[in-house]
Amino acid sequence: MKHTWALTKIRVRMALRSRAFIFFSMVMPLGFLFGYNVIFGRGEPEAVPFLLGAVLALTVMGSFWGLSMQLVQYREAGVLRRFRIAPVDAGALLGSSILSNYVLVLPTVAIEFLISRWIFGMRDWGNVEQVFAMVSIGAATFSSFGLIVASVTNTMQETQVINNVIWSVFLFLSGATIPLGVLPIWVQRVSLFLPATYLVGGLQQAMLRRSTWTEIGGDVIALGVGLGVAFGVSRALFRWEPESRISGKSKAWILAAMVPFLLLGVWENTYGSRLVHLRENFHSLEKGDAGQSPDATK
């Protein structure tokens, strides 16, 4: 833990020195927040919690891209092999990636809340404890997804291609950009197999106070299992050297992290009511009463 903590502190400092990090992790999410509220929310305070839920999800998911690129870049540049000579193990390096990202996400999330309140007139903070739980587990889980991508790719170009594919799916089929309520039913059903859908939906429900702790707990557990699997696989496949190549078959290990969501997707499609909630939230946004929270049993 001592090494993980030392690495975490230094990574936070280095990230704050990077203009690219500041832009993609802080400025861009705020751009989404403004854009969503102006274009989709039309400046209506009632729409803000629903839209903020999606923006929080985008903020949290962004770590997926950044961490995978950084790990591959470190490997290609020979940075990892310098650490390999020192008494530091792969777990400390990977753990510090996740921890540092979590520390860095929190200020952006806080700023997004404040802007939503003070600029866009959001009246209710939502269920802050549930939001905190979802942001926390989401940040860790999507960081670990990024690490598993870095563990199975051999070059930066390959990483970018895989990231583009996965990111596009997360972005457009989870409700983070296009509300699921406007997509065809079959696409909605497919979205139930994506981890991003549970993050977006869970955050929106939490912001609208429409989720029970049992429901949020289910999302947290699913994301937590995904985190555990992704971290374990990325640690097992971790490579220090740029010359160490991974076979094509091994890339299939990415799918291992999706197993919990595969099972959850089957269950939700068969027995669950998540799609009903997602449609309800969207339709209430259209009607202009998205911010009105029905009673939710805690």
Next chain:
Amino acid sequence: MTQPIIQAENLVKSYADVRALRGVSFEVAEGEVFGLLGPNGAGKTTTVEILEGLRSPDSGFARVAGLDPEKSGMAFKEKIGAVLQSTALPEKLKVMEALELFSSFYGRHTDPQVLLKRFQLEEKRNAFYSTLSGGQKQRLALALALVNDPIVLFLDEPTAGLDPQVRREIYTIIEELRREKKTILLTTHYIEEAERLCDRVAIVDSGKVIAIGTPRELKQTSAGTTRVTVRLANPAANGSLRQLEGVAEVREMDGAYVLSSTRPPQTIVALVKQLEAENNQLESLEIASPSLEDVFIEMTGRRLRD
């Protein structure tokens, strides 16, 4: 008899179709600076990376400070320091941060402030790694390698790519470490570096150690000959140079004739007379005492930098 601190026995390593090591063996005593000298691709880096625990040999035996580099885990890493041939640090990492970070990894470590001063990096303590010059990066790499006061220090081509002035600065540092009786395994393809810094040298070529000894001992295997390098206006008649007085061997290299002579003055007089008789002209002449490169050329027929 004290146990050697580094033991390499019959190391073999192949990469696909390339046999990088074909049975490398040597020992290094504690407090010794030992050099692996050879051209690019000879197997020096593969050898040192096996001893650092970065690669596994296909067969053979390696021990450093009594530990198996591959299997001893963190206990092994606590005892060694290394300057790798190709490595880097994160661009936005500051010099002092790097020293403090790596110090924190070890149970026992030197004060980073002391290292900063020793390696003349005080002015650069808050500089980002990406802004350092090549020489400064290499000094930082040396400082990081010494952060845990290692029992064994590995230096893989520590001056490659550096200009002569900076190279001499690094030599000064390594000479200080030598005076402190630090055990160092150094790989290089620079003759001057091996002759100046090493107590003993193993000459490596094509994955094998072809000679081993102190620089003086190795040079003496050149049979006490002096190297006389001549360039002629026209090619010499077949075998004529070999007949000159005192000449033990003749090689043709890069358009010049390299004569190994046991009596250089007599050889030169005889050469001039012969050239007059053949109506040939001497374009240039160089005389040098045998170097490790001569030893390498005699053994392999090639220059170190071919």
